Amino acid sequence: MTSLPPPAAELSAxxxxxxxxxxxxxxxxxxxxxxxxxxxxxxxxxxxxxxSVLARSHELIPYARLGAVGRKAVEDAYWSGGHSFEYxxxxxxxxxxxxxxHFAFRRRAYRxxxxxxxxxxxxxxxxxxxxxRAEGPLTATDLGGAKNKGEWWDWSASKVxxxxxxxxxxxxxxERRGWKRVYDLAERAIPDAVLHDDLDDAECLRRxxxxxxxxxxxxxxxxxxxxxxxxxxxxxxxxxxSGLVPVTVQGWSKPAWADPEALATEPRGRHRTTLxxxxxxxxxxxxxxxxxxGFTHRLEAYVPKPKRIHGYFAMPLLSGGRLIGRxxxxxxxxTLVAKQVSLDSPKAVRPMAQALLEAAEWVGCDxxxxxxxxxxxxxxxLTSALAT
Numbered sequence: 001m002t003s004l005p006p007p008a009a010e011l012s013a014x015x016x017x018x019x020x021x022x023x024x025x026x027x028x029x030x031x032x033x034x035x036x037x038x039x040x041x042x043x044x045x046x047x048x049x050x051x052s053v054l055a056r057s058h059e060l061i062p063y064a065r066l067g068a069v070g071r072k073a074v075e076d077a078y079w080s081g082g083h084s085f086e087y088x089x090x091x092x093x094x095x096x097x098x099x100x101x102h103f104a105f106r107r108r109a110y111r112x113x114x115x116x117x118x119x120x121x122x123x124x125x126x127x128x129x130x131x132x133r134a135e136g137p138l139t140a141t142d143l144g145g146a147k148n149k150g151e152w153w154d155w156s157a158s159k160v161x162x163x164x165x166x167x168x169x170x171x172x173x174x175e176r177r178g179w180k181r182v183y184d185l186a187e188r189a190i191p192d193a194v195l196h197d198d199l200d201d202a203e204c205l206r207r208x209x210x211x212x213x214x215x216x217x218x219x220x221x222x223x224x225x226x227x228x229x230x231x232x233x234x235x236x237x238x239x240x241x242s243g244l245v246p247v248t249v250q251g252w253s254k255p256a257w258a259d260p261e262a263l264a265t266e267p268r269g270r271h272r273t274t275l276x277x278x279x280x281x282x283x284x285x286x287x288x289x290x291x292x293x294g295f296t297h298r299l300e301a302y303v304p305k306p307k308r309i310h311g312y313f314a315m316p317l318l319s320g321g322r323l324i325g326r327x328x329x330x331x332x333x334x335t336l337v338a339k340q341v342s343l344d345s346p347k348a349v350r351p352m353a354q355a356l357l358e359a360a361e362w363v364g365c366d367x368x369x370x371x372x373x374x375x376x377x378x379x380x381x382l383t384s385a386l387a388t
Contacts, residue, residue: 023217028269036077060277079175086173104197319351353385
């Protein structure tokens with residue numbers, strides 16, 4: 001294994017935590033003038049997911065950082081004016097359109113394995129491209145329907161074809177309409193200045209590693225690689241030329257790297273109290289979340305109900321720069337229901353009440369009801385705090 005250069009700095013665990021919070025937009029004043037698009041550029045990627053409880057995850061991401069941004073304004077900021085596109089990053093993510101060239105390495109990788117687990121009838125791919133050219137933008141339904149008559153994963157030929165074209169970069173998802181992808185030709189949807197695959201793999205990877213460093217502030221090899229779902233060896237190949245600097249963090253057992261700009265000034269400012277989407281990039285990587293916050297985060301939506309500990313869509317509570325509890329929410333008419341609340345200590349009661357009331361107002365609810373908490377006393381304390 002290649003020896004690492006000497007660390008540029010030694011950070012305490014607390015410094016690393018605050019650097020991470022600032023890098024993710026949770027420490028210091030939010031840049032409200034830059035708005036949702038500023039959040040997207042700052043994070044580099046916003047994950048999409050089908051689950052909608054209070055709101056969909058990509059709406060919860062700017063809300064957690066900026067406060068009660070209008071939900072239509074969030075969608076317009078993402079999808080209008082050609083500012084972003086959807087592609088495979090950490091998962092299915094909204095990405096700033098200027099990063100299109102830096103995913104050329106992934107598009108090439110997809111093209112190198114053309115069957116992609118689905119066979120296509122002759123001419124199906126070409127027919128989809130022809131139809132998009134003549135009629136686009138279109139959904140899979142517009143293209144002839146997304147499914148055959150089998151199980152849910154039994155995609156139609158047109159759906160397989162358009163998804164393959166999306167992965168190859170010939171087609172791009174320009175928005176979600178009723179949660180359906182809207183497809184258009186990349187040549188029409190992506191600005192000419194960035195519509196190219198000219199960058200070699202190394203240049204793409206250097207950029208994505210540097211972006212991960214800026215978005216995380218400080219992290220290990222696994223943290224940085226996970227951000228855009230790179231392989232560890234891809235990170236290794238470019239980190240020395242990425243602009244990130246090696247650091248040591250007290251209590252971390254593995255080497256770390258940091259964005260040099262994150263080390264230039266002390267991370268300080270106002271902390272946000274908010275509920276986080278389980279798909280928030282602050283808590284993407286479970287081992288990192290446990291290392292930085294001492295908080296075990298696991299999405300239980302796909303866990304059988306009897307085995308769930310914290311609930312279907314348990315949202316972590318961030319307050320004072322720490323993760324101090326979680327709540328599994330639901331909506332019943334104009335009531336936000338805290339189906340299950342888990343708090344780390346009695347001190348978390350008031351921040352949880354604050355976060356629930358703010359979230360309720362944002363989604364158009366005018367009351368909050370606590371259904372279950374860690375104990376009857378905890379439920380009573382939270383109900384009291386919600387009323388004052």
